Amino acid sequence: MLLLDPYEVRRDFPIFARKVHGKQLIYFDNAATSQRPVQVIEAVDSFYRSLNANIGRSVHELALAATEAYEAARKVVAAFIGAKPDELVFTKNTTESINLAAYSLLASGLVRSGNEILVTRMEHHSNLLPWVRVARLAGAKLKVVEVTDDGRLDLDDFRRKLTDKVRVLAVTHVSNVTGVVNPVKELCEEARSRGALCLVDGAQSVPHMRVDVSRIKPDFLAFSGHKMLGPMGIGGLYIKRELAEKLEPPFPGGGAISLVECGVEECRAEWLQAPHKFEAGTPNVAGAVGLSAAVEYLERIGMESIEAHERRLTEKALGILQELGVTVYGPLDVKDRVGVVSFNVGKLTPHEVAQLLDSEGIAVRSGHHCALPLVKRLGTPLGTVRASFYLYNTLEELDVFEEALRKILVIAS
Known part of the structure; x- marks a missing residue:
C-alpha cells in the first residue's frame, strides 16, 4: 500500500485555489458532498462537447457512441463495488436508490400486510422515510433497532427484533453523524438466515473504503456519486441478480420495456432485463x-x-477535540469509525460554531445531519458540528482547525 500524498492530490482539485473570507479554504464537509478533480470535470465536459445524444433508442453513430460510453461507465462503477454490470442500476443519488428498492418490493408484493421492516435509530432520513411510507402502504410494521450511549448499534436489540416476520433489514454501513462502522456482512447474514432481505446504505462507506458486495452479500447496496468525487445527480443501486429478476419496476416508462400492447380496455407491458427495466x-x-x-x-x-x-x-482530530475538552459523539477509538467526527462546543449552538469556523475559512456541517432520531438519542436535539475528511485533506489543516477552535473556546467561556 502506497502512502497517499494529499498535497499531490490537491493539484487536481481547482476549488482549492479559492479563498474564503480571505483565507485558504479548508473543506471539512465531505460527508455532505466531496469536491471534484479536473479529470471528472473534463470527462463530463468532453461528453457534452463530443458525444451528446440520447441512449438506447436511435441507431445513428452519435447515439450508439453515447450508449457505449454509458454502458462502459456501468462496467467500471459496478466493478468498483464487486458487482456485475447487470446488477448496477444508475440512479440520481442514494435517496432515489433506496426509494427504488423500497417501492420495487412494494410493487412486487414482497412486502405486505403482517410483515415487518427493520431499520435502526442511526439511519439517515433517506434510509428511514421510504420505509415508513412503504410500511404504511403495505400494512406492514416498522421496527427500530436502538443504539448504545456512544452511538454504536445495539446488537442485542437487533437480534431480539429480527424475527421471522421481518422481510427487510435496512441498515447504514457507516453513520453520517458519528462515523460508526456497522458489521454489515454479519448483519446481512443474520437477516438472510431469518428469511429477510438486506439493504445497505453505502453513502458514507463506498467513497472511503473498499466495499465489495460479493463479500458483504447484501440484496441491495445504495450509494451516491457526488460523495465520491463524481458529479451531482448520479448514484447507484446494486440489486442482487436473482432478486432483480423477480422485481417489478415501480417507476415505469420509456426505455424500460420490450413490448407494450393496448387492447380496447387495458394495456400490458413486458419489461427489459435488469438493470434497464x-x-x-x-x-x-x-x-x-x-x-x-x-x-x-x-x-x-x-x-x-x-x-x-x-x-x-x-485520529489527530479526535486527539485535538479531546485535548480541548469539547463534547465528542461516537466511539473514541479510531478503529471503530471513519473520518466523520461530530462534536459540540460549550453552550454555543452547532450553527454558531460552524459560522465561527467559516470565518476562519473552515467549512463544516452543523445541525441534525438528516438523522434526527439519532441526534436526539445522543442528547443533542439541536444537532452537532460535523467535520468530515477525504483524500485531499491534510494534517496541517487540522492544526488550523485546532487554532480556530481555541479562539472559539474563548468566546464560549
Whole structure:
C-alpha cells in the first residue's frame, strides 16, 4: 500500500485555489458532498462537447457512441463495488436508490400486510422515510433497532427484533453523524438466515473504503456519486441478480420495456432485463461518465491508501477535540469509525460554531445531519458540528482547525 500524498492530490482539485473570507479554504464537509478533480470535470465536459445524444433508442453513430460510453461507465462503477454490470442500476443519488428498492418490493408484493421492516435509530432520513411510507402502504410494521450511549448499534436489540416476520433489514454501513462502522456482512447474514432481505446504505462507506458486495452479500447496496468525487445527480443501486429478476419496476416508462400492447380496455407491458427495466426515461449519461472517471481516479490512488490516510486524520482530530475538552459523539477509538467526527462546543449552538469556523475559512456541517432520531438519542436535539475528511485533506489543516477552535473556546467561556 502506497502512502497517499494529499498535497499531490490537491493539484487536481481547482476549488482549492479559492479563498474564503480571505483565507485558504479548508473543506471539512465531505460527508455532505466531496469536491471534484479536473479529470471528472473534463470527462463530463468532453461528453457534452463530443458525444451528446440520447441512449438506447436511435441507431445513428452519435447515439450508439453515447450508449457505449454509458454502458462502459456501468462496467467500471459496478466493478468498483464487486458487482456485475447487470446488477448496477444508475440512479440520481442514494435517496432515489433506496426509494427504488423500497417501492420495487412494494410493487412486487414482497412486502405486505403482517410483515415487518427493520431499520435502526442511526439511519439517515433517506434510509428511514421510504420505509415508513412503504410500511404504511403495505400494512406492514416498522421496527427500530436502538443504539448504545456512544452511538454504536445495539446488537442485542437487533437480534431480539429480527424475527421471522421481518422481510427487510435496512441498515447504514457507516453513520453520517458519528462515523460508526456497522458489521454489515454479519448483519446481512443474520437477516438472510431469518428469511429477510438486506439493504445497505453505502453513502458514507463506498467513497472511503473498499466495499465489495460479493463479500458483504447484501440484496441491495445504495450509494451516491457526488460523495465520491463524481458529479451531482448520479448514484447507484446494486440489486442482487436473482432478486432483480423477480422485481417489478415501480417507476415505469420509456426505455424500460420490450413490448407494450393496448387492447380496447387495458394495456400490458413486458419489461427489459435488469438493470434497464429500472432506468425508465433519459438517464444522466454525462453523470455516469463522470462517475466512471471518479472511480478510475479513486482506484488509481487506491482505496486502502485513502482509508489509511483518513484514519490518520481522524485520529489527530479526535486527539485535538479531546485535548480541548469539547463534547465528542461516537466511539473514541479510531478503529471503530471513519473520518466523520461530530462534536459540540460549550453552550454555543452547532450553527454558531460552524459560522465561527467559516470565518476562519473552515467549512463544516452543523445541525441534525438528516438523522434526527439519532441526534436526539445522543442528547443533542439541536444537532452537532460535523467535520468530515477525504483524500485531499491534510494534517496541517487540522492544526488550523485546532487554532480556530481555541479562539472559539474563548468566546464560549
